Amino acid sequence: MSKKKRRSDLQLKGFGSQPLLVNVSKAEAMMRRGRWHEAQEVLESLDQQYPDRVEVVKALVNLYHEIGNLPHYQLACSRLSQLKPDDPEITLMLAGSYVANFRPMLALRTFQEFLDRWPNHDRSDEVRDIMAQLEDTKNQIIAEVGLSETESLDIAILHETAQSCLEQGRYEEGRKALVNLLDIRPDSIPDLNNLSLVYFFESNFEEAIATSHRVLELNPNNIHALSNLIRYSCLSGQLENAKSFAQPLKTVPSDTPDCCLKKVEGLSFLGDDQGILDSFQEAEKSGVLDSAKINPLLYHLAGVAAMRLGEEKLARQYWQQALKLDSRCELAQENLEDSQQLISQRQGPWAFNLNSWITPQAFRDLTLLYERDQSEEELVPKESAQRYLQKHPEIVTLIPLLLDRGDEQGREFALGLALMADTPEMQVALRDFAISQRGSDKMRQQAAQIASQAELFPPGPVRMWLQGEWREIMLLGFEVHDEQSTPHSPQVQKIARDAVAAIKQGNIEKGQRLLKQALKIEPDATDLQYNLAGTYERQGRSEEALEIIRQLHEQNPDYVFGRIGLAQFHMSNGELDEAEALLKPLISRQRFHYSEFDAFCHVQIELYVAQKNPDAARSWLEMWATINPNALALEYWRKKLGKEKEQKQRSAKRVWTQME
Numbered sequence: 001m002s003k004k005k006r007r008s009d010l011q012l013k014g015f016g017s018q019p020l021l022v023n024v025s026k027a028e029a030m031m032r033r034g035r036w037h038e039a040q041e042v043l044e045s046l047d048q049q050y051p052d053r054v055e056v057v058k059a060l061v062n063l064y065h066e067i068g069n070l071p072h073y074q075l076a077c078s079r080l081s082q083l084k085p086d087d088p089e090i091t092l093m094l095a096g097s098y099v100a101n102f103r104p105m106l107a108l109r110t111f112q113e114f115l116d117r118w119p120n121h122d123r124s125d126e127v128r129d130i131m132a133q134l135e136d137t138k139n140q141i142i143a144e145v146g147l148s149e150t151e152s153l154d155i156a157i158l159h160e161t162a163q164s165c166l167e168q169g170r171y172e173e174g175r176k177a178l179v180n181l182l183d184i185r186p187d188s189i190p191d192l193n194n195l196s197l198v199y200f201f202e203s204n205f206e207e208a209i210a211t212s213h214r215v216l217e218l219n220p221n222n223i224h225a226l227s228n229l230i231r232y233s234c235l236s237g238q239l240e241n242a243k244s245f246a247q248p249l250k251t252v253p254s255d256t257p258d259c260c261l262k263k264v265e266g267l268s269f270l271g272d273d274q275g276i277l278d279s280f281q282e283a284e285k286s287g288v289l290d291s292a293k294i295n296p297l298l299y300h301l302a303g304v305a306a307m308r309l310g311e312e313k314l315a316r317q318y319w320q321q322a323l324k325l326d327s328r329c330e331l332a333q334e335n336l337e338d339s340q341q342l343i344s345q346r347q348g349p350w351a352f353n354l355n356s357w358i359t360p361q362a363f364r365d366l367t368l369l370y371e372r373d374q375s376e377e378e379l380v381p382k383e384s385a386q387r388y389l390q391k392h393p394e395i396v397t398l399i400p401l402l403l404d405r406g407d408e409q410g411r412e413f414a415l416g417l418a419l420m421a422d423t424p425e426m427q428v429a430l431r432d433f434a435i436s437q438r439g440s441d442k443m444r445q446q447a448a449q450i451a452s453q454a455e456l457f458p459p460g461p462v463r464m465w466l467q468g469e470w471r472e473i474m475l476l477g478f479e480v481h482d483e484q485s486t487p488h489s490p491q492v493q494k495i496a497r498d499a500v501a502a503i504k505q506g507n508i509e510k511g512q513r514l515l516k517q518a519l520k521i522e523p524d525a526t527d528l529q530y531n532l533a534g535t536y537e538r539q540g541r542s543e544e545a546l547e548i549i550r551q552l553h554e555q556n557p558d559y560v561f562g563r564i565g566l567a568q569f570h571m572s573n574g575e576l577d578e579a580e581a582l583l584k585p586l587i588s589r590q591r592f593h594y595s596e597f598d599a600f601c602h603v604q605i606e607l608y609v610a611q612k613n614p615d616a617a618r619s620w621l622e623m624w625a626t627i628n629p630n631a632l633a634l635e636y637w638r639k640k641l642g643k644e645k646e647q648k649q650r651s652a653k654r655v656w657t658q659m660e
Contacts, residue, residue: 020046024055027063036067054083061093068328070101071167088118092127099130103164104137105156155184162194169360171198189215193224196232203361205236205394221252223259227266234269235357237397246270254283257294264301268351271405276305296322300332300351307349308405312339315349334407343468344441347408354410357402362392385420396425403433403447411439419450427454437465445626448475466622473619479591480627488525492518496528503531508538526552530561542569560586560596564603571603576610583607598624598631605637617641 023046030039040063046056057080064073074097081087081094091114098107111131115124142152158181165174178195181188192215199208209232215225226249233242246267254260260283267275280302283289289298303318316339322332331353338348355363366388389396395417402414415433418426427450433439434448448464451457452475461472488496499514512535519528533548546569552562563582570579586600601624608617621637 020050020053021055024059027059031059031063031066036063039063040067052079052083054080057083070097071164073097074101074103074164075168075170088114088121091117092123095127098160101164101167103160104134105141105153106160106164108134108138109153109157151184155181159191162191166194166197166201169201171201171360174198175202187218189218189222189225192218193222193228196225196228200228200232200235201360203359205232208232209236220248223249223252223254223262226252227262230266231269234401235359235394235398237394239397242270246272246275250275250279254279255286255288257283257288257291257298260288261295261298261301264298264305268301268304268405269401271308271401273305273308276301277309280305294325296325296329296332298322299325300329300335303332303335304349304351304405307335307339315339344466347411347439350405350407350410353407354402354413357398357406357410358395358413362395365391381420382422385417386423388417389421389423399426400429400432403429404436404438411443415443415447419446422450424454427451427456431456435462435464441466441622442626445622449623449626451475453479461619466619471615471619473623474587474616475623480594480597481591482594488518488522492522492525492528495521496531499531503535503538508535511535512539526556526559526562530559530565533565560589560592561599564599567603567607571607571610576607579607580611594628598628598633601631602633602637605641609640614641 023042027039027042027046030036030042043056043060043063046053047060050056057076061073061076061080064070064076074094077090077094077097081090084090091110095107095110095114098104098110108131111127111134114121114127115131118124121127138153141156142149144152158177162174162177162181165171165177175195175198178191178198181191182195185191192211196208196211196215199205199211209229212225212229212232215222216229219225226245229245230242230249233239233245249263249266252259252263254263260279263279264276267279280298283298299318299322303315303322306312306318307315316336319332319336319339322329323336331351335348335350338346399414399418402410403418406414415430418430430447431451431454434444434451436444438444444464445466448457448462452462457475460474462475463470464473465471466473495514495518499511499518502508502514503511512532515528515532515535519525519532522528529548529552533545533552536542536545536548546566549562549565549569552559553566556562563586567579567582570576570582583600583604592600601620605617605620605624608614608620617637618641621634621641624631625634
């Protein structure tokens with residue numbers, strides 16, 4: 001008996017070895033549990049692997065509807081209608097998506113197509129009632145356009161199509177629709193503004209700016225064009241040009257919610273926080289914000305400006321109001337949650353996510369760059385980053401803006417790219433970010449360390465915003481490495497390793513014996529002599545230990561452990577000035593091995609504690625944790641320097657074993 005032929009759709013594979021339909025079912029299960037983001041990732045990935053599969057597109061329709069992503073809901077309905085053109089319910093769903101997205105003429109046309117094909121459908125009377133309600137909108141459009149009914153409706157449908165394409169990221173299709181519109185009405189300001197946006201999203205800054213200037217020639221006070229020019233100029237690296245449009249934008253009355261939003265949006269790209277609050281409060285007084293059509297993003301942007309100006313309570317009120325208007329306003333929700341974090345961990349506030357700052361083409365090129373570099377092993381990250389910045393010079397100007405007012409993803413992108421590129425411009429951007437109040441303490445400390453290594457700070461302590469207050473901290477401009485600094489013969493290396501292991505286990509005598517054995521083979525090995533001194537100290541033979549350390553320091557003043565060991569002897573005798581003098585030259589040292597660096601930080605903190613200077617000790621601890629977060633002694637010092645009153649005070653153990 002022959003085997004049954006398996007259905008072809010069950011043979012399609014995705015996400016490992018599981019079939020397509022199983023993964024669709026998994027995504028639908030995620031949706032039932034409210035795991036929307038995970039379901040979206042699964043379905044959009046399936047859609048890329050298996051385009052135009054009815055099962056996937058239908059699931060996407062349901063997903064986008066549930067999460068309120070109306071532009072993509074409309075697009076998914078349109079795709080599903082093309083896949084199943086003879087399904088009246090899907091045609092009705094598409095028409096409904098046009099209504100939900102305020103595309104009345106596309107809705108009217110689709111409803112009419114439904115009636116033409118299924119005049120006796122159970123819902124045909126319902127459809128006729130909806131169409132009657134849309135007639136007023138249709139007549140208004142005809143009157144506004146001033147052409148024949150057919151021409152006016154054609155223009156309206158082209159206009160709605162272009163708007164939909166913009167929202168859905170279908171830029172080429174949107175550009176074609178707008179060009180057709182402008183062939184009919186070359187001076188249509190809304191279409192010119194939309195065309196400028198298409199050019200921008202296609203990374204064609206020159207045409208985007210030129211098109212917006214064309215709008216200003218027709219109407220010098222057009223808020224949309226002025227706001228767009230600020231954005232295009234900022235994001236194309238023309239900051240001074242962007243600033244020139246700020247005052248004209250501020251002086252134009254914003255008598256509608258849409259105009260008010262465009263005004264504060266433009267000022268947000270400039271970081272003009274006071275200008276934003278002034279415009280928002282002016283709209284508040286004039287009653288513009290009482291409109292039922294108010295966009296929650298307007299309250300969100302006002303919240304960002306208030307937070308940046310230090311008005312935390314007001315900022316939270318604005319974000320809460322944005323969420324009352326639309327509980328799905330993610331930017332307001334994310335900023336509100338960020339404002340409730342520990343001040344040292346906050347990233348915000350931010351007006352826009354990274355997608356609003358970087359063009360789609362810049363994103364694609366970055367992805368392609370990393371993919372290509374993986375196959376070109378001779379390229380190092382620095383060369384990759386510099387090559388990317390050469391191709392997208394506007395990003396060089398954007399880095400400081402993202403560090404100042406980007407979201408967490410935007411700031412990580414900017415910080416990572418600046419660190420990799422390591423150009424003078426990027427080092428300056430990192431310095432300015434380090435001494436600002438933006439981003440988390442950890443990110444600013446990381447930037448400060450790089451700027452310090454580039455010698456961009458004057459000698460002495462640097463004023464930084466840490467844990468919600470300004471502090472004077474010491475930054476060291478050096479490189480930390482993990483290279484083998486004291487090579488031994490294989491025989492000595494094994495003996496030394498065994499000796500260190502014995503010391504760690506508390507078998508001091510065995511460790512001492514092994515170290516002496518190794519020194520007979522390599523009598524001048526400084527690390528072996530230092531570790532031997534450590535065994536004497538642990539046995540209470542301090543004078544013998546001190547003698548070895550003194551000899552090591554006299555013979556080689558640059559030997560880090562010898563200098564540290566001698567400083568610790570002085571500290572144990574209360575000779576803090578002598579200890580400080582020994583440690584001071586290490587601050588200007590250019591390179592440290594990780595073990596040297598850990599020992600240096602340890603003893604420097606120990607000195608500050610002895611000097612009763614806990615703020616300086618904490619500053620060093622923060623710097624240490626930034627550079628080597630895995631250092632074993634960090635937790636000890638965190639507890640010792642903590643504010644808990646019940647914390648017992650203990651003496652820090654000396655660093656007596658040099659290990660790499």
